[in-house]
Amino acid sequence: MLFRGPTKANPSRVSSHSVESQRCAQAIPRGVPTPGRVVACRAASAYAGSAYSADPAGALAALEEENKLLKTTISDAKAAIMELETQLKASGIPLPAPENSPDLMPTQPEDFWSPAMEVPYNYEYKDRYGAISPIPGHDGTECFSWDATLWGFAEHFRYRWRRLRSIRQAIEDNEGGLDNFTKSYNRFGLNRGMHEGRQGIWYREWAPGAKALSLIGDFNNWTPKDAHWAFKNTYGVWELFLPDGPDGTPAIPHRSKVKCRLETPDGQWVERIPAWIKWATQAWNEIQFNGVHWDPPETGSPGEIASDKKYTFKYPRPPRPRSLRIYECHVGMSSQEPKVNSYLEFRRDVLPRIRALGYNAIQIMAIQEHAYYGSFGYHVTNFFAPSSRCGTPEELKALIDEAHRLGIIVLMDIVHSHASKNTNDGINMFDGTDAMYFHGGPRGFHWMWDSRCFDYGNWETLRFLLSNTRYWMDEFKFDGYRFDGVTSMMYHHHGLSYSFTGNYDEYFGMNTDVDAVVYLMLVNQLLHDMFPNAITIGEDVSGMPAFCRPWHEGGVGFDYRLQMAIADKWIEVLKSHDDHSWDMTAITHTLTNRRYAESCVSYAESHDQALVGDKTIAFWLMDKDMYDKMSVPGKGPASAIVDRGIALHKMIRLVTLALGGESYLNFMGNEFGHPEWIDFPRDNTYDPSTGRFIQGNGGSMDKCRRRWDLADSESLKYKWLLAFDRAMCHLDKAFGFQGAPHQWISRADSADKMIVCERGDLLFVFNFHPTRSYTDYRVGCNASGPYKIVLSSDEEVFGGYRNCSKDAGVTFVAQPMAHDNRPFSFLVYAPSRTCVVYAPAGWVDSEADRKPHGIAGLAVRDLGPYFAR
Numbered sequence: 001m002l003f004r005g006p007t008k009a010n011p012s013r014v015s016s017h018s019v020e021s022q023r024c025a026q027a028i029p030r031g032v033p034t035p036g037r038v039v040a041c042r043a044a045s046a047y048a049g050s051a052y053s054a055d056p057a058g059a060l061a062a063l064e065e066e067n068k069l070l071k072t073t074i075s076d077a078k079a080a081i082m083e084l085e086t087q088l089k090a091s092g093i094p095l096p097a098p099e100n101s102p103d104l105m106p107t108q109p110e111d112f113w114s115p116a117m118e119v120p121y122n123y124e125y126k127d128r129y130g131a132i133s134p135i136p137g138h139d140g141t142e143c144f145s146w147d148a149t150l151w152g153f154a155e156h157f158r159y160r161w162r163r164l165r166s167i168r169q170a171i172e173d174n175e176g177g178l179d180n181f182t183k184s185y186n187r188f189g190l191n192r193g194m195h196e197g198r199q200g201i202w203y204r205e206w207a208p209g210a211k212a213l214s215l216i217g218d219f220n221n222w223t224p225k226d227a228h229w230a231f232k233n234t235y236g237v238w239e240l241f242l243p244d245g246p247d248g249t250p251a252i253p254h255r256s257k258v259k260c261r262l263e264t265p266d267g268q269w270v271e272r273i274p275a276w277i278k279w280a281t282q283a284w285n286e287i288q289f290n291g292v293h294w295d296p297p298e299t300g301s302p303g304e305i306a307s308d309k310k311y312t313f314k315y316p317r318p319p320r321p322r323s324l325r326i327y328e329c330h331v332g333m334s335s336q337e338p339k340v341n342s343y344l345e346f347r348r349d350v351l352p353r354i355r356a357l358g359y360n361a362i363q364i365m366a367i368q369e370h371a372y373y374g375s376f377g378y379h380v381t382n383f384f385a386p387s388s389r390c391g392t393p394e395e396l397k398a399l400i401d402e403a404h405r406l407g408i409i410v411l412m413d414i415v416h417s418h419a420s421k422n423t424n425d426g427i428n429m430f431d432g433t434d435a436m437y438f439h440g441g442p443r444g445f446h447w448m449w450d451s452r453c454f455d456y457g458n459w460e461t462l463r464f465l466l467s468n469t470r471y472w473m474d475e476f477k478f479d480g481y482r483f484d485g486v487t488s489m490m491y492h493h494h495g496l497s498y499s500f501t502g503n504y505d506e507y508f509g510m511n512t513d514v515d516a517v518v519y520l521m522l523v524n525q526l527l528h529d530m531f532p533n534a535i536t537i538g539e540d541v542s543g544m545p546a547f548c549r550p551w552h553e554g555g556v557g558f559d560y561r562l563q564m565a566i567a568d569k570w571i572e573v574l575k576s577h578d579d580h581s582w583d584m585t586a587i588t589h590t591l592t593n594r595r596y597a598e599s600c601v602s603y604a605e606s607h608d609q610a611l612v613g614d615k616t617i618a619f620w621l622m623d624k625d626m627y628d629k630m631s632v633p634g635k636g637p638a639s640a641i642v643d644r645g646i647a648l649h650k651m652i653r654l655v656t657l658a659l660g661g662e663s664y665l666n667f668m669g670n671e672f673g674h675p676e677w678i679d680f681p682r683d684n685t686y687d688p689s690t691g692r693f694i695q696g697n698g699g700s701m702d703k704c705r706r707r708w709d710l711a712d713s714e715s716l717k718y719k720w721l722l723a724f725d726r727a728m729c730h731l732d733k734a735f736g737f738q739g740a741p742h743q744w745i746s747r748a749d750s751a752d753k754m755i756v757c758e759r760g761d762l763l764f765v766f767n768f769h770p771t772r773s774y775t776d777y778r779v780g781c782n783a784s785g786p787y788k789i790v791l792s793s794d795e796e797v798f799g800g801y802r803n804c805s806k807d808a809g810v811t812f813v814a815q816p817m818a819h820d821n822r823p824f825s826f827l828v829y830a831p832s833r834t835c836v837v838y839a840p841a842g843w844v845d846s847e848a849d850r851k852p853h854g855i856a857g858l859a860v861r862d863l864g865p866y867f868a869r
Helices: 016-026 035-051 056-090 109-113 142-146 148-175 343-349 351-357 393-405 459-476 486-490 514-530 564-576 584-592 617-622 640-659 708-712 718-735
Strands: 189-195 198-206 212-217 237-243 256-263 269-272 290-293 298-302 309-312 325-330 361-365 382-386 409-414 480-483 535-538 560-562 600-602 663-667 743-749 754-759 762-767 774-781 785-792 812-814 824-830 834-840
Touching: 109 351, 142 148, 148 514, 189 237, 212 237, 212 290, 309 393, 325 351, 343 351, 343 393, 351 393, 351 718, 382 393, 382 459, 393 409, 393 459, 409 459, 409 535, 459 514, 480 514, 486 514, 514 535, 564 584, 564 617, 564 640, 584 640, 584 743, 584 754, 600 640, 617 640, 640 663, 640 718, 640 754, 640 762, 640 834, 708 718, 718 785, 743 774, 754 774, 762 774, 762 824, 812 824, 824 834
Parallel strands: 298 309, 325 361, 325 663, 361 409, 409 480, 480 535, 535 560, 560 600, 600 663
Antiparallel strands: 189 198, 198 237, 212 256, 256 269, 256 290, 743 754, 754 762, 762 834, 774 824, 785 812, 785 834
């Protein structure tokens, strides 16, 4: 069945009458509001005005609907006006000078494809929370309806369901429910509160092994007074209240450095950063980090960015997309210059790039504070503190709010799979004992990552991690998470030196850490209940069944699994085989090898392949030629290696997007074939798992950045890859093929090196052959009628030769001639190392990219049939 909307006419059934009707309709600018639309706007305004006092929520909904309608009308009108002006200019007709109004000024294509959100002046956004649902009464085997072979492991599922039920019941009985339990960041650490009728600051810390504990910092000159010593309750929690001064001045001023000083069980005195600290900084002349009491005394107006005012969110969270196009990014290394970039610079310089490319989500790495910058954020020391290298907590909030204004979902790469073993800056051995939040003994150490492993069966560990998950959603308005290292969490062997073959015994037995799996079920319940549009992605390489089935069915509860095998497959192909030996069947099998009814995020490469010691796809393809042979023709020497690399880079990404999953990910800069790996400033060190010496780089930041100037240069070929990535993303916006239920591979021919596949209404034709082009090559399809080229990697703007171009305007009529097990077929020209996408002719406009709102190289009429951001 084709992916068609119920209200859209079948574009494949085109008669001469319907074509003429379309021409007539095109004579009227799309943006001109009809009387009906105006009436609808006025009706909404009238309802809002009359009903506000009786039903403010209903009035707000009506105003929001009116706002959407007006924005659509204005956006369409702008596009129509700009198109008309372009035609008038081409005819030599002078135009009147534009009025000084932002609504009448020229817009960019992203204003048409990704219009920015608008809210009333001084509007303040507040979350609307969902309710925590009870545990269903079944036995945890509801997910078996999707896979009957799981019945052989029913007892395992029942056991973990009983564990989930017992933990939830204990939370209800002892903590006042999951909602209250997961807001513990309002109780632990430093928080404003009352005691015996006085305002002040409470400090609470779980440190059961400590014999004594005090709070020190700038506020007491790092020497505790009698009133600065805490008392321990029966649960091992130390409590201290510091009242405000007579004039209302807080005992600990905003931005004060703080630590706790405690006596360990063996009598040693140590200093620790509070485990729940909300900011931690490292002074330029200090080695260690210090906790910082972050409590701005003033609150800014919505959207106001001020150094010492609490940020007030202005823009609502964007609606959950039907599929994700994720731009994986690292704020610190996002500058063109060799420096640590800031949240505000990323907000100003990088977010507009992401919007223009057509991605609808960003996945930000290295947010949680990490003392060692070179860990890429994966050795977390301070779980509740955003990295101070990039700015303040309020500046991170401003970045997220701006992303929401641009309609971009913001995901956080969260690390709950392990923690830094750093005792000076982190939570390892916080009270002097080996365990606390972690397993004691060898089980508590990850031998390959040189880090600590959490004990997910420990009550306070559950409080800490669940509250941490809630905190970033509540306080910073993240829209969801990519959970790092989930495979390491779920198995006692951490997935190390272990090959998963798909045998279910590997997933449901003594190797499984049930406590960790139950924690993941709890965290997915929390997020999806409290934040109904939350998105969770799990980095799991094992392929555990029911990983992406809802928790209330007995599944683990993730929305997506990262399809990690795809990137490994591409590296294997590029590393081990010459072009003539590429196996199309093996490639398509890897791309489509995912569990039924469990969604995946595909990617050709992520940050893993961009790190020093590995190679990006661009580097595998072009290697050293990227340094001096990337000039466009006429500007420098030609290179057959570069020509091959650019062609295959485009094809690899499009076939991954078309077949690899229900969503897609790209790492920052890889879209244009960034020529350098990522090398964080680092000193000489040793690999903890092998003892191998690793040469440092002298602390250099030269390769810890992104060379945007290369992509922006008109004289370099990087611009071709950038343009293709942009067109590819907007093709998905227009046709929604990633989210389409219809996917079919009709040909995977290793002799011809051809892949022909369908996704949604589109037909994709890939010719990976290094030398052979095919004339009159028959391709099967699922629907009859006329097709046209909507995207071709052979366009000049993508560095192609225009042998197969949308500009030819050729109509391909699918005839009822069965081919490759498809009911219809037509003949195409398939040039060597080229990918071409065919769409129903009614939605193709070869002139689209010449219009003011056009995307270079993309032939989509208007916004396409299934446009969604």
